[in-house]
Amino acid sequence: MTLLSIQNLKVHFHTEDGAVRAVNDVDLVIEEGETLGLIGETGCGKTVLGLSILRLLSENTKVEGKILYKGKDLLKLNEGEMRKIRGKEIAMIFQNPLTSMNPVLTIGTQISEPFELHQGLKKKDAIQKVIAILKLVRIPSPSERINEYPHEFSGGMRQRAMIAMGLACEPSLILADEPTKGLDVTIQAQVVDLMKELTTNSKTSMLLITHDLGVAAELCDNIAVMYPGEIVEYADIKELFKNPKHPYTQGFLGSLPGRGLKPMNGMSPSLIDLPEGCKFHPRCPFARERCKNKRPEMVEIGKKHFVRCFLYD
Amino acid sequence: MIKVENLKKYFSTGMFSKKYVRAVDGLSFAIEKGETLGLVGESGCGKTTVGRLILRLIEPTEGKIFFKNTNILELNKKDLRKLRPKMQIIFQDPDSSLDPRMKIGESIAEPLKLYNIVSKNGREEKISELIEMVGLNPEHINRYPHELSGGQNQRAVIARILAINPKFIVADEPTSSLDVNVQAQMLFLLKKVREKFGLTCLFISHDLEVIKVMTDKIAVMYLGKLVEVGKTSDIFNGAVHPYTQALLSAIPVLDPEAKRKRIVLGGEIPNPINPPSGCSFHTRCPYRERICEIEEPMMIDIGDGHQVACHLNR
Numbered sequence: 001m002t003l004l005s006i007q008n009l010k011v012h013f014h015t016e017d018g019a020v021r022a023v024n025d026v027d028l029v030i031e032e033g034e035t036l037g038l039i040g041e042t043g044c045g046k047t048v049l050g051l052s053i054l055r056l057l058s059e060n061t062k063v064e065g066k067i068l069y070k071g072k073d074l075l076k077l078n079e080g081e082m083r084k085i086r087g088k089e090i091a092m093i094f095q096n097p098l099t100s101m102n103p104v105l106t107i108g109t110q111i112s113e114p115f116e117l118h119q120g121l122k123k124k125d126a127i128q129k130v131i132a133i134l135k136l137v138r139i140p141s142p143s144e145r146i147n148e149y150p151h152e153f154s155g156g157m158r159q160r161a162m163i164a165m166g167l168a169c170e171p172s173l174i175l176a177d178e179p180t181k182g183l184d185v186t187i188q189a190q191v192v193d194l195m196k197e198l199t200t201n202s203k204t205s206m207l208l209i210t211h212d213l214g215v216a217a218e219l220c221d222n223i224a225v226m227y228p229g230e231i232v233e234y235a236d237i238k239e240l241f242k243n244p245k246h247p248y249t250q251g252f253l254g255s256l257p258g259r260g261l262k263p264m265n266g267m268s269p270s271l272i273d274l275p276e277g278c279k280f281h282p283r284c285p286f287a288r289e290r291c292k293n294k295r296p297e298m299v300e301i302g303k304k305h306f307v308r309c310f311l312y313d
Numbered sequence: 314m315i316k317v318e319n320l321k322k323y324f325s326t327g328m329f330s331k332k333y334v335r336a337v338d339g340l341s342f343a344i345e346k347g348e349t350l351g352l353v354g355e356s357g358c359g360k361t362t363v364g365r366l367i368l369r370l371i372e373p374t375e376g377k378i379f380f381k382n383t384n385i386l387e388l389n390k391k392d393l394r395k396l397r398p399k400m401q402i403i404f405q406d407p408d409s410s411l412d413p414r415m416k417i418g419e420s421i422a423e424p425l426k427l428y429n430i431v432s433k434n435g436r437e438e439k440i441s442e443l444i445e446m447v448g449l450n451p452e453h454i455n456r457y458p459h460e461l462s463g464g465q466n467q468r469a470v471i472a473r474i475l476a477i478n479p480k481f482i483v484a485d486e487p488t489s490s491l492d493v494n495v496q497a498q499m500l501f502l503l504k505k506v507r508e509k510f511g512l513t514c515l516f517i518s519h520d521l522e523v524i525k526v527m528t529d530k531i532a533v534m535y536l537g538k539l540v541e542v543g544k545t546s547d548i549f550n551g552a553v554h555p556y557t558q559a560l561l562s563a564i565p566v567l568d569p570e571a572k573r574k575r576i577v578l579g580g581e582i583p584n585p586i587n588p589p590s591g592c593s594f595h596t597r598c599p600y601r602e603r604i605c606e607i608e609e610p611m612m613i614d615i616g617d618g619h620q621v622a623c624h625l626n627r
Contacts, residue, residue: 041492184519187581192579214567253567257523
């Protein structure tokens with residue numbers, strides 16, 4: 001069953017330097033129980049795409065298209081209806097728990113908030129639930145640690161508390177934005193294992209936003225590769241690693257230390273100053289004349305494998 | 314080229330009762346000429362402190378540091394200043410390594426002036442040469458750091474370092490703030506200049522994938538101490554210390570179909586103010602025995618320069 005369907009999404013906003021075209025004509029589908037990886041480099045618009053689903057972007061943002069969640073268009077809901085979705089139906093795990101948590105509230109108070117808000121529990125009962133969920137994410141002696149503040153937790157524990165907060169109301173969809181960024185490898189392994197455990201045998205779906213293909217390889221069923229503002233390739237995880245088709249995906253994989261360390265030329269364009277035609281053409285080794293003027297459409301080249309490139313036209 | 318003996322650095326902390334953070338606790342290792350040693354460990358293990366100690370940017374509590382047979386800890390200020398251009402460091406954050414009010418060209422000119430390496434007339438030519446070598450465009454000479462990307466600034470830092478012909482470079486997480494592709498470009502550049510200038514390097518990183526492609530030897534650090542040292546290929550093919558094994562198994566594998574056992578370590582790194590007794594890793598070690606809690610293991614050579622400090626390998 002389709003849980004979330006993003007159709008023709010455009011997100012633009014104005015800054016002093018000019019119009020930022022962060023997301024352009026993006027189509028994505030997330031099925032129930034699926035983990036979709038959204039892969040891309042810094043500044044490609046992947047975080048903006050995630051934030052637009054929960055409508056967490058600032059007022060001056062222009063959002064067009066449809067974001068259908070269980071058939072309802074989130075972009076048409078009023079603020080009150082949206083508030084019932086946030087945290088309860090769709091939860092977000094942010095990349096920096098220290099800035100996403102309230103520094104003057106104890107961990108217990110913060111995580112109990114969604115229980116009180118969405119499930120109408122009394123404080124005392126909510127706290128019991130918090131202890132249970134902290135146990136689930138393996139925080140040692142949770143009944144004592146709920147009285148501590150975020151700064152008293154280590155980085156890995158904070159990230160796990162953040163995950164606990166996201167899971168609190170058993171949402172149908174989790175948006176996880178770089179959940180392991182800045183963690184040490186052994187702690188990252190703990191968090192990845194935890195997320196794997198929580199998503200594999202449940203109906204919970206996840207959109208994992210990351211630049212780390214290693215983490216994506218462990219957690220995702222399907223991958224969408226983003227290059228400034230648009231999706232350039234979509235495939236299931238095995239296919240993408242075995243058979244990458246878009247020149248950018250090939251270059252991205254090839255630049256990893258474990259896969260050859262062959263860097264691509266140049267840098268990703270800025271979202272303020274996107275090139276015409278195919279966004280990748282200035283760096284593409286296969287670029288031809290028409291790549292400069294015309295934007296390629298997404299074509300299906302295999303079972304559930306889509307590429308936006310004229311090479312496969 | 315570089316030899317370190319029993320290096321220690323304790324930081325004092327606490328306002329009323331003095332406590333000591335044992336950031337570096339008795340390190341010994343050597344780096345041969347032209348070789349790159351990778352120093353690996355998690356945050357807080359003291360690896361950055363080691364990098365700074367070796368260049369004497371901070372003073373050690375105890376120990377000896379030899380640069381080509383000179384103990385640099387015995388040098389006075391004047392002699393140390395003479396030695397400085399030979400030993401340089403690339404920091405993690407390029408933006409804070411450059412003066413924000415100086416144009417890139419001026420930043421690169423600084424060391425040339427300071428050490429009087431080329432005459433005033435030749436300076437501009439030298440700067441263009443360096444800029445080109447690190448893959449920047451001539452137009453970048455007149456730009457300020459905030460106008461360039463992180464990767465470009467890191468290139469400028471490398472150009473500035475190369476300006477004074479160093480022999481030994483400490484690279485402290487030089488690519489950890491960069492995107493994958495920019496990281497690949499940077500590592501490529503580092504490899505190129507390392508070869509061209511015949512540099513000896515200490516490469517500090519928590520990223521084992523990067524370490525694997527950049528180094529000849531690896532030293533694994535845990536809580537201020539070395540637990541395993543060996544050739545890069547030996548460590549990756551046959552790590553002996555349980556901590557090294559766990560670190561290696563924690564690297565996410567770039568193959569969704571790979572099946573493997575991962576050793577997930579429980580718990581967190583203990584506080585270095587109050588490190589565990591005996592082997593400092595015993596609190597997280599899946600194979601610990603009684604002796605590990607009591608006695609600190611010695612570094613033992615298990616052949617071909619592969620050293621390990623673990624009671625299980627007696």
